[in-house]
Amino acid sequence: MNITLDGDKPIFQQIKEQIEDAIIDGYLMAEERIPSINEFAKQYQINPATANKGVNELVDRGIIYKKRGVGMFVSPDAKAILIEERKQTFESSYLNPLISEAARLGITLEELIEMIGRKKR
CATH class of the missing domain: 1.10.10.10 (Winged helix-like DNA-binding domain superfamily/Winged helix DNA-binding domain)
Known part of the structure; x- marks a missing residue:
């Protein structure tokens, strides 16, 4: 290591x-x-x-x-514990602020999903 x-x-x-x-x-x-x-x-x-x-x-x-x-x-x-902890951190650190900002900008859930889908391609 x-x-x-x-x-x-x-x-x-x-x-x-x-x-x-x-x-x-x-x-x-x-x-x-x-x-x-x-x-x-x-x-x-x-x-x-x-x-x-x-x-x-x-x-x-x-x-x-x-x-x-x-x-x-x-x-x-260990791996399952860590992944669950990181998912919770991801939600609170990234997903919640993203959703809040999208709401402030009037971005619908469907538009947000579409935006994310374009980034995956």
């Missing part, structure tokens, strides 16, 4: 998001082992507590689970 860190977001958040993306995109599969906290820390030259913060958020949400003495693994339901 290769994570590219940048300065725009906290490192723990970048690690968390890139693990999530790898699960959604199929690069990390259910029951697959992810790097340990120490592996993250060594590879990216960061404090282990930083890596631990990002991974623990995934553990708390049921995306990753720990096997004592063995490592951390992608949970069987």
Whole structure:
């Protein structure tokens, strides 16, 4: 797993998001082992507590689970959980504002669907 860190977001958040993306995109599969906290820390030259913060958020949400003495693994339901969370975020961040702006402009639902359909082609 290769994570590219940048300065725009906290490192723990970048690690968390890139693990999530790898699960959604199929690069990390259910029951697959992810790097340990120490592996993250060594590879990216960061404090282990930083890596631990990002991974623990995934553990708390049921995306990753720990096997004592063995490592951390992608949970069987991780992809489904992440997709459902992202759908909810998509609706609140993109769809609701889109519908509100369309209503302000007098765009009907049918016109909006037609506009979206043209973008898919």
